[in-house]
Amino acid sequence: MIPISSVLESREQHFLQTKELLESKQFTLGGNWEYDGGSFDRSLDESHKVWLRIPFEVVAGHIDIGEADNEATIKMGTPYVLKHLYREGNDPEASVRVVGALFDQFQAPTDPDAHIEPKWIDQAKAALDEVEQLFPH
Secondary structure: OEEOOOOOOOOEEEHHHHHHHHHOOOOEEOOOOEOOEEEEEEEOOOOOOEEEEEEEEEEEOOOOOOOOOOOOEEEEOOOEEEEOEOOOOOOOOOOEOOOOOOEOOOOOOOEOOOOOOHHHHHHHHHHHHHHHOOOOO
16 A cells, blocks of 8 residues: 555545545545545556555544435545455455355455556546646535
């Protein structure tokens, strides 16, 4: 994980407006969000192994992506680049669940904090520069 300094750090924003602005720059709400925080993520490579992540915490209200009138306010954290390496093919430790007999195909990364090449850091900074232009200073 490589932190990247940004004018967005500690900035308080309306959640839904921020989400819409970031979605216009290919970010998605990270799948690990909670009512009190989460992250906006953008893949930097086609294989979805290198990511630019902008974490946030909720400082007023709570986020609920199903509510159009959501009034949550978030505080942006320090953006960072991360790289996850996965096994190619099926996970040898995948298991069959007893209930429903569903095959668990989701893999844990083989290296969740893999080395990040300078080109990805440069690409993340360029993407972050684009995002910063969306927010008035």
